[in-house]
Amino acid sequence: MKLNNKWLLTALLSTAACGLYAQQIPLDTAIHTGKLPNGLTYYIRHNEEPKKRVVMYLVNKVGSILEDNDQQGLAHFMEHMNFNGTKHYPKNELEDYLQKAGVRFGADLNAYTSYDETVFELPIPLDDPSMLNKGLGIIRDWAQDALLDSTDIAQERGVVLEEERLGLGAGERMRRQYMPILLNNSRYAVRTPIGLHSILTTFKPEQIRRFHSDWYRPDLQAVIVVGDINVKQVEAYIKAHFSDEKNPKNERVRTHYSIPLTGENRFVVVTDKEQPQTELNLIIKHKAGNIKTEADYLAAIKRGLFGQMLGARYGEQSLKPDKTYLSASAGISGLLGGLDAFSFSVVPKQGQLEAAVKQGWTIVKQVEKYGFTQDELDRAKKNYLSGMEASLKEASKVSSQNYVKALQSLFLHGEAQPSIQWEYDFVKSHLDAITTQEVNSVASEYIKDNNRDILLIAPDSAKANLPDSATVTGWFSSIENGNIAPYKEIATAANAMLLKTLPTPGKVVKEDSIPKLGITEMTLSNGVKVLLKPTTYQNDAISFMGFAPGGTSLSTLSNYVSAGNATSMLSNMGLGNYDPIQLSRLLTGKIASAGTFISDRTEGAQGSSNQKDLETALQLLYLKFTQPRMDTAIYRNIITSAKQSLAHKYSNPANIFRDTVSYFLSNYNERSRPFTVDRIDELNLDTAYNFYKERFADASAFTFVFVGNFNVDSIRPLLETYLGSLPATHANAAAKDLGIRPPEGRLTKIVRAGTEDKASVEILLTGKYQYSAVNNLLLYTAGEVLELKLLRDIREKEAEVYSPSVKTNEAKEPEQRYSLAVSFGCAPKNVDHLVAMVEQEIDSMKNNISDEDVQKVKLAYQKQMEQAMETNGFWLSYIVGKEQVHENLNDIFDRQKNLDAVTPETVRNWVKEHLTGKNFISLELLPQEDVK
Numbered sequence: 037m038k039l040n041n042k043w044l045l046t047a048l049l050s051t052a053a054c055g056l057y058a059q060q061i062p063l064d065t066a067i068h069t070g071k072l073p074n075g076l077t078y079y080i081r082h083n084e085e086p087k088k089r090v091v092m093y094l095v096n097k098v099g100s101i102l103e104d105n106d107q108q109g110l111a112h113f114m115e116h117m118n119f120n121g122t123k124h125y126p127k128n129e130l131e132d133y134l135q136k137a138g139v140r141f142g143a144d145l146n147a148y149t150s151y152d153e154t155v156f157e158l159p160i161p162l163d164d165p166s167m168l169n170k171g172l173g174i175i176r177d178w179a180q181d182a183l184l185d186s187t188d189i190a191q192e193r194g195v196v197l198e199e200e201r202l203g204l205g206a207g208e209r210m211r212r213q214y215m216p217i218l219l220n221n222s223r224y225a226v227r228t229p230i231g232l233h234s235i236l237t238t239f240k241p242e243q244i245r246r247f248h249s250d251w252y253r254p255d256l257q258a259v260i261v262v263g264d265i266n267v268k269q270v271e272a273y274i275k276a277h278f279s280d281e282k283n284p285k286n287e288r289v290r291t292h293y294s295i296p297l298t299g300e301n302r303f304v305v306v307t308d309k310e311q312p313q314t315e316l317n318l319i320i321k322h323k324a325g326n327i328k329t330e331a332d333y334l335a336a337i338k339r340g341l342f343g344q345m346l347g348a349r350y351g352e353q354s355l356k357p358d359k360t361y362l363s364a365s366a367g368i369s370g371l372l373g374g375l376d377a378f379s380f381s382v383v384p385k386q387g388q389l390e391a392a393v394k395q396g397w398t399i400v401k402q403v404e405k406y407g408f409t410q411d412e413l414d415r416a417k418k419n420y421l422s423g424m425e426a427s428l429k430e431a432s433k434v435s436s437q438n439y440v441k442a443l444q445s446l447f448l449h450g451e452a453q454p455s456i457q458w459e460y461d462f463v464k465s466h467l468d469a470i471t472t473q474e475v476n477s478v479a480s481e482y483i484k485d486n487n488r489d490i491l492l493i494a495p496d497s498a499k500a501n502l503p504d505s506a507t508v509t510g511w512f513s514s515i516e517n518g519n520i521a522p523y524k525e526i527a528t529a530a531n532a533m534l535l536k537t538l539p540t541p542g543k544v545v546k547e548d549s550i551p552k553l554g555i556t557e558m559t560l561s562n563g564v565k566v567l568l569k570p571t572t573y574q575n576d577a578i579s580f581m582g583f584a585p586g587g588t589s590l591s592t593l594s595n596y597v598s599a600g601n602a603t604s605m606l607s608n609m610g611l612g613n614y615d616p617i618q619l620s621r622l623l624t625g626k627i628a629s630a631g632t633f634i635s636d637r638t639e640g641a642q643g644s645s646n647q648k649d650l651e652t653a654l655q656l657l658y659l660k661f662t663q664p665r666m667d668t669a670i671y672r673n674i675i676t677s678a679k680q681s682l683a684h685k686y687s688n689p690a691n692i693f694r695d696t697v698s699y700f701l702s703n704y705n706e707r708s709r710p711f712t713v714d715r716i717d718e719l720n721l722d723t724a725y726n727f728y729k730e731r732f733a734d735a736s737a738f739t740f741v742f743v744g745n746f747n748v749d750s751i752r753p754l755l756e757t758y759l760g761s762l763p764a765t766h767a768n769a770a771a772k773d774l775g776i777r778p779p780e781g782r783l784t785k786i787v788r789a790g791t792e793d794k795a796s797v798e799i800l801l802t803g804k805y806q807y808s809a810v811n812n813l814l815l816y817t818a819g820e821v822l823e824l825k826l827l828r829d830i831r832e833k834e835a836e837v838y839s840p841s842v843k844t845n846e847a848k849e850p851e852q853r854y855s856l857a858v859s860f861g862c863a864p865k866n867v868d869h870l871v872a873m874v875e876q877e878i879d880s881m882k883n884n885i886s887d888e889d890v891q892k893v894k895l896a897y898q899k900q901m902e903q904a905m906e907t908n909g910f911w912l913s914y915i916v917g918k919e920q921v922h923e924n925l926n927d928i929f930d931r932q933k934n935l936d937a938v939t940p941e942t943v944r945n946w947v948k949e950h951l952t953g954k955n956f957i958s959l960e961l962l963p964q965e966d967v968k
Contacts, residue, residue, distance in 0.1 A: 057331030061452035067443065068267050075255030076179075076278050079443040080270050081262045083436045086903050088163060090263025091436045094156040094175045095444050098251040100227040101151045101293050109231015110244045112149040113196055114182070114252075117244070118156065119147075121188045122177035128832055130174065134158075135892040137167060138899035141827065142839065149229050151372060153448055161899050162264060169273050175259055176277040180252050186241045194835025197237065200230050202838055202861045204792040206310035206688070210493060213306045218319060218489055222295040224373050250288050254281045258447040262436040295373035297321060301488040303505035307496045310790065312684040313362070314494040316393055316508070317381045321487045324376035326451050333452070333459075334466055341416045341470065342478040343367045345408050348416075349399050352526065352617055357669045360388045362677050364396035368482055378482040386680050389503070393511050401515050404483050406522045407476035417467050418625030424463045426627055426646060429576040431456040495684060528621040534612070534655045539662075542760020544752060550925055555915070556748050558755065562764035563736030566755055567919070569743045569911055576646045578744030579912050580653075583640035583920060584737040588707075589772040591727055596707050597715055598723035603632050605724055609670050611656065612663040616670075623652070630656035632732065637771035637849065638920070639731040640738075647746060654758035661732045661762050664725065671721045682713045689790030693961040696787045697798060700959070705776045735762035737769060739919050743912045773850035778802050784958045788965055795867050796961040799858040799874055803955050807852040809927060809934045814946040815854050817938050819844035820893040821885055825877045826858070834873070836866050848921045854950065864962050871958050882948045885940045894935055901931065 063069070068080045100111045119141075121127055131141050138161055139145050147156040156178050160171040216225035259278065261270050327336055350365055366380040380400060384392030434456075445451040454462075490509075494502055503511075546559040556568045591599035610616045630643030630653050641660060645653035685691050695710035702708030709715065740759060742751070778800065805811060823842040830837050840860040847853050858874050904910040918925050 057329060057334060059330050060328060061330060061333060061454050062458060064453055064455040064458070066455065067453065068271065070271065072254065072275065072279055074279065074281055074283060075253075076281060077258040077447060078271070078274050078278075079258065079260045079262075079447070080265070080267045080274075081436075081439055081443070082265060082267050083262050083434070083439055084264045085433055085435050086906055087264050088161065089436065089903070090160050090162055090168060090171070090261060090265050091440050092158045092160065092171050092175050093258075093260040093440050093444060094158075094178050095258045095260060095447050096154045096252065097152065097256040097290065097448065098154050099150050099152045100229040100231065101223060102251055102290070103227055103231075103247065106235065106239070107243055107247050108227065109196075109200075109229075109236045110239065110247050111154060112229045112231060113192070113236070113239075113244055114248055115147045115149045115154050115156075116192050116196055117184055117189065117248075118178045118182050119145075120192050121183040121185050122174075123181035123183065124173060124177055126183060126185075127188065128828075130177075134174075135824070135896070136888075137161065137164075138892075138895040140896050151224055151227060151229065155444065160263075168265060168270070172259075172261075172270075172273045172277050176281070179254070179257055179259075179278065180281050182248060182252070184241065184245050184248060189241050189244065191832070191835055193236065195831060195838055197233075198836065198838040198862065200233065200236065201792075201794050201863065203230060204794050205790070206308040210306045210308050210311065214304050214491055214493075217302055217304045218491065219372065220295050220298055222373060223293050224295055249284055251290075253283045253287065254278065255283050255287075256290055258444075260440050260443045260447070262439045262443070293373060295321075295371075295375050297323065297375075297487050299486045301486060301490075303490045303492075303508065305492045305494070305502055307494045307499045307502075309496040310687050310689065311493060311495045312687045313383055313681070314389060314492070314498055314502075315381065315383045316389065317379060317491040317493075318397075318512075319371075319489045319491065320378045320482065320484055321371065321375050321489070322377065322482060322484075324370060324374055326449055328450060328452050330462070333462060334470075337420070337463065337467065338470060338475050338478055339368055341413065341420060341475050342408075344416045344419065345412045345475070346399075346403060348412070348620075349403065349523070350396075351620075353395070353399060355616060355670055355673070357672065359673060360385055360395050361392035362681055364392070364399075366396075366400050368478075385676065386683065390511055393508070394515055397512060397515050398520060400479075400483065402520050402523055403476070404479040405520055407479075408472055409523065409525055410472055411525055413470075413472050413475060415621070415624045417470070421463065421467060422625045422627055424460050426576065427456055428460040429646070430574060433574050495687060526617050526621075528618050532614075532618070532622055534614075534622055534652065534659065538757060539658065539761035541753075541756040543756055544760075552929065553925055555925065558752075560756065560760040562760055562762060563766060564759050564762060564764070565739040566759065567739070567741045567915055568746075568748050568751065569741070569915065570746055570748060571743060571908055571911065572745055573906055573908050575745060577644065577908060578647065578650055578653075578742060578746055579642075579644045579908050580740060580742045581640060581642040581912055581916050582657075582738045582740035583638050583916065584734075584739070584769075585637065585771045586639055586731055586737075586769045587635050587637045587771055589637050589774055590731075590769065593706060594718075595723050595727060597711075597718040598720050599634065599727040601719060602724040602728040603634050605671065605674055605719075605721070606664050606666070606728055607631060608674065609667040610665040611659040612665060615665070615667065626652050628653035628656065630654075630660055632660045632728075634728070634731055641740075650746070650751070651754055651758075654754055658758045658762065661735065664728055664732075666721060666725050668721065675716060675719065679713050679716050682711070682716070685712065686789075689961060690796075692789040693787050693796060693959075696785070697959050700785050701778045701800065701957070702776050703779045705774075707774070707776065733763055734765040734767050734769065735759070736764035736766045738762075739916075741912055741915045741919070743908045743915070771850070777851070777853075778855075778955075778957070780955050782953070782956045784960065786960045786962060788962050790961070790963050792963060793864060794861060794963070795864040796861050797859065797867055797871065798959040799871060800855060800957040800959070801857075801878070801951055801953075801955060802853060802855040802957075803950060805846075805852060805854045805950055807846060807848045809930065810937045811854075811946070812846050813934055813938050814943055815844050815846055815856070815950075816897070817890060817893050817943050818881065818947055818951070819856050820896075821889045821943065822856075822858070822877060822881065824889050824892065825881075826860075826874065829877065830860075830870055830873055834870075836870060837862050856951065867960055867962065871960075875953065875956065878947070878951050879953070881951070882944060885944050885947075887940050890938065890940050890943060894938060897935070 066081055071077050103111055119130060134145055144159045158171055158174060160167050162168060219225040259274055327333055346366055362383040362385060364382040368378050371377045380397060382392050382396040442453050446453045492502060542561040544558045545561050548557045554569060558566045588596060588599045610619050626649045628645040628649040632641045641657055643653045643657055699708050699710055819842045826840040830840060837860040843857045845855045862870055
């Protein structure tokens with residue numbers, strides 16, 4: 037037989053390409069990995085972000101999927117027990133020990149349990165070099181040496197049941213109904229991590245001990261260590277600690293469960309009285325593949341481009357006046373049990389479910405039929421590449437936490453973990469060659485006619501009018517068989533620019549410096565003040581914020597709703613002569629953003645960019661001040677969507693509670709009246725636009741702060757051009773004190789809503805005080821000590837709550853005030869008892885605050901500050917905060933002196949003076965009275 041030479045050449049090239057892309061992705065050479073004879077895997081990586089810190093993880097291929105029928109919920113319970121007694125840390129000594137080292141429970145020390153894994157997280161400061169070995173000793177205890185004492189198990193049972201209680205509600209009730217169907221009645225459908233209430237309340241200690249004995253073993257575990265460490269030293273420590281860990285005799289096979297694809301299409305309707313709106317979801321399930329080879333990586337790039345372009349199509353549709361839905365989206369995402377899915381979701385406007393489904397799904401079918409345009413792909417490629425370039429530039433600044441997450445994925449799923457340089461080089465060399473045909477083929481690969489589930493969620497009140505399976509299937513069929521017009525590219529001039537002509541620059545008229553902080557302070561000719569702090573915490577990132585006094589305090593009461601929503605509405609309408617879509621086109625491939633805000637007492641702007649696109653960010657900022665854009669069609673969309681979104685707002689008990697609390701704590705001030713459907717009628721686009729223009733018409737009162745990797749001399753001309761040219765009237769506006777204060781006295785506000793046996797409680801203590809650095813630290817310490825006491829007493833001893841939280845806040849303007857807020861969820865029957873306990877704990881602090889607790893708080897604060905001060909975010913927040921209340925920036929150098937002033941005695945005295953119980957407000961969400 038004579039071969040066609042052209043065919044032969046094509047076949048040879050295809051074979052060569054397959055060979056290339058079948059090549060395994062190389063592991064990042066910075067990762068040191070190994071396996072002990074007992075099967076334990078370890079990954080170690082040196083990384084100095086942050087310095088003198090290390091993050092250790094114990095990752096177990098053990099989750100709820102492995103539970104026997106009588107163990108449902110015990111994988112998660114086992115996670116708890118590793119914090120409640122191990123070989124070297126019985127009872128709760130582990131938390132106590134780590135708190136003394138500045139490690140916070142929950143915020144730092146943490147864990148989670150899922151279907152297929154249980155993961156323990158331990159961040160350790162390395163100021164004391166011995167902590168490295170001690171930390172690995174803790175990981176070793178977690179690996180196999182939990183004590184599982186019967187008394188400890190009984191004590192922790194209440195805590196886990198309270199965690200279960202927090203998850204109760206409409207979402208959980210509906211998931212219990214539809215998840216078995218979505219998960220094809222597989223084992224995943226009957227092994228939710230929280231488990232079964234009946235088992236959690238009655239299981240015997242031997243049931244959890246059996247789970248621990250079977251599954252906590254080295255061949256299912258990995259130790260991950262990333263931080264400012266010596267790799268060889270850590271490897272030696274791991275070998276010393278973990279080599280004696282043993283796999284059980286007659287070990288059980290660790291079955292790798294999956295969700296079978298049946299080929300069936302299913303339709304399920306679930307309603308609930310607390311579900312606020314109707315939502316339709318279509319899920320097309322597929323076998324998922326891991327990214328291991330170059331071919332896998334290339335396919336992932338194509339999926340990424342596909343998702344980006346499909347999302348842009350939905351973004352464009354959302355701006356059209358004929359939109360029949362409140363929200364709609366589609367894309368590819370991971371599922372469970374070895375599956376991923378193409379999912380479509382739509383929330384219709386009232387009474388428009390059919391129209392919304394058809395309009396939303398037409399976008400998908402349009403892509404499937406005609407594909408994407410070359411212009412769409414070119415834009416997506418630019419954005420993709422700019423993201424990769426940003427990652428490469430920040431390669432030396434990646435946090436240890438991010439590396440740990442990647443290594444966890446490597447162990448659990450075998451997902452390749454190449455270096456950032458490899459990823460960039462691969463994308464750079466392959467991106468250009470990707471064609472529209474290749475990206476369009478993603479649609480035909482994922483949008484199938486089988487393994488489809490349609491899930492319709494709705495309020496009980498809509499039940500009678502919901503369509504059946506045949507009707508909904510008919511809607512989708514009518515689209516597929518109907519006439520679908522091709523996508524029309526929205527034209528944008530090839531030479532379009534954000535600013536057609538540059539503004540006339542101002543000048544720097546005054547320049548000072550704060551040498552100790554490395555800050556340069558400039559005053560521009562229009563009165564704008566600028567503070568510049570160059571940093572190297574990131575290689576290519578700049579953040580900025582500007583502010584001026586005024587805000588909605590300067591609006592009339594009748595205009596308040598429009599004034600308060602001005603920035604949120606106008607931010608969706610574009611800028612200058614460009615609508616949102618055209619503006620997005622202009623920003624293709626750029627890393628630059630700018631936005632504005634108007635709060636109660638301040639108006640301002642904030643943004644970020646890389647070095648290259650800083651000018652673009654400043655141009656956006658200039659336009660935000662000078663050329664905000666009104667769009668009546670978009671405004672009508674906003675109003676219609678807002679009304680329908682709010683129509684069933686109060687079917688959710690949490691919304692009732694949140695709005696009631698906010699209104700109550702403002703002493704029922706009219707400006708704090710909840711935002712409901714009736715208030716939307718108070719919105720007026722012209723009023724909002726005019727108030728916005730008024731607040732940003734005078735830049736002379738603005739202070740801008742820039743933090744990041746920039747050169748002061750290089751940035752100066754940009755500041756003169758885009759900030760120095762902003763309008764200035766020198767009106768010297770000041771914010772008004774509207775007298776909005778919390779009510780005084782001992783008050784209880786009870787809200788009854790919801791059907792579950794659960795309560796939410798917020799306790800507020802507030803009042804006037806002398807605002808100062810030391811007082812603020814005393815307030816913070818009092819709150820943190822109280823949280824430690826509540827964790828010990830109402831969580832660990834009483835076992836009546838899961839996660840009590842204490843938050844403190846202080847304000848200098850309009851009045852010097854403090855607040856201390858305690859919040860927790862619990863059983864309704866325990867509310868009165870727990871509120872009384874909280875007050876007792878506060879009273880006890882007036883005479884009894886241990887030096888140990890204060891030292892724990894101070895050490896944790898120091899560790900937090902050390903890390904925070906190595907970030908751009910901290911410095912931006914710090915400088916803005918100090919400037920807003922007119923305080924000396926050099927105060928930061930007094931932090932140790934101020935911290936030294938915090939002692940058990942000074943905290944006790946502060947509590948005695950301020951937490952008198954005179955102003956004690958208990959806010960309680962309880963179930964409806966007729967609920968049994």
